[in-house]
Amino acid sequence: MRFSGWKVLSEGLTGNRGWSPHWREPEPRQDYDVVIIGGGGHGLSTAYYLAKEHGLTNIAVLEKNYIGGGNVGRNTTIVRANYFLPGNSEFYSHALKLWEGLEEDLNYNVMHSQRGLINLFHSDGQRDAFARRGNAMINQGDDAELLDREGVRQYLPYLDFDNGRFPIYGGLLHRRGGTARHDAVAWGYARGADQRGVHLIQNCEVTGIDIENGRVRGVQTTRGAIRARKVGIVVAGRSGQVAAMAGLRLPIESHVLQAFVTEGLKPVIDHVVSFGMGHFYISQSDKGGLVFGGDLDFYASYAQRGNLPMVEHVMEAGMTLMPMIGKARVLRSWGGIMDMTPDGSPIIDKTGVDGLYIDCGWCYGGFKAVPASGHCFAHLIATDRPHGAATRFRLDRFRTGHGLMDEEGTGAQHNLH
């Protein structure tokens, strides 16, 4: 079934009886060419590109809960390509280009909205840092414009420009940045993978990884043993636990990140606004809710809920930046488990076990990476060679100290960056 304007119109006129489920619910086979552990954004996009670009279709994605229940459906949906360091810069640039063609590619409305992202700065030093970042983005082929204070006021007149502690000096505008509907991204990739023959197995937890003579043979699951020639681990906040099943100890800490949404309001915020000094970022959803978040809860945890001190901190930061927000009522809040690397940059690599691959360490920025992560991980699994856009995401950089990418403010201890 293909989606089109004509299909929506004809279904609307004939009682909406012709829609079919987005994906099947197959029973697991005993044997696959590739098993992907984790049905989040990265696992689903990996399966999709394995099938679409490498012709592999005997693939299963094993998800312990339901598709879209992890971080892919819990994030604040910001999509951008404004990373600074070589390695990250070209990877996120690759990701944004894939985003820009994603809806046509998937034949699915993921509500990708390039409404523009503005990163505010509040001192001369911060302006210099953003000017450098903007130059790096332009050198990479992406867009960046340095706005002065009046330039920011033109777009965001409701901010507190003369705040005593954080007066606004200006902002870095990234016009191609924006948002996408997070769970639609999961559903779109799931549907695309299913259409190409991939088995999406929900409620199937991997409990063990079978290894013989240094080579992966398959996995143990709550629905029985499954053999596989290749296995990819893509489980975000659970990366440490699942990798431990293969005897691997990862340089990952799992932390909680919370998000908040208010009641629906009339359109008031038409960009994504990021206030790094207070660690606060906000956009407005298509339904009108203000969607915002802040810093990690500062303790390691596997609980998908946060704690009150960070709630208070985020609300204070919001009030500092835009006092008008105080009138809005918070409707919901939730948490997700972040896979934080020490340098704030991800890992897409082979492990020491033949046929076992890992994709993790997305910190709190992995939603925007979903298309490129799947694209590059699929390339690695299919060819055993890293994709050109992800050559620096090596696992052993934490053991050797070579090639660390200390992307400011994104590692597990960002107060130390």
Ligand SMILES: Cc1cc2nc3c(=O)[nH]c(=O)nc-3n(C[C@H](O)[C@H](O)[C@H](O)COP(=O)(O)OP(=O)(O)OC[C@H]3O[C@@H](n4cnc5c(N)ncnc54)[C@H](O)[C@@H]3O)c2cc1C
């Ligand atoms: C509050 C919040 C805000 C965020 N905001 C942004 C943002 O604005 N922009 C951005 O780019 N990123 C953001 N992120 C980060 C982004 O959501 C994550 O980096 C990304 O979604 C992680 O990859 P994933 O989608 O594959 O993870 P997930 O959706 O968590 O997928 C991993 C899956 O693995 C499954 N799994 C785990 N263990 C097993 C097992 N043993 N067997 C089988 N399955 C298993 C889990 O159930 C889960 O479904 C945010 C995250 C949170 C929580």
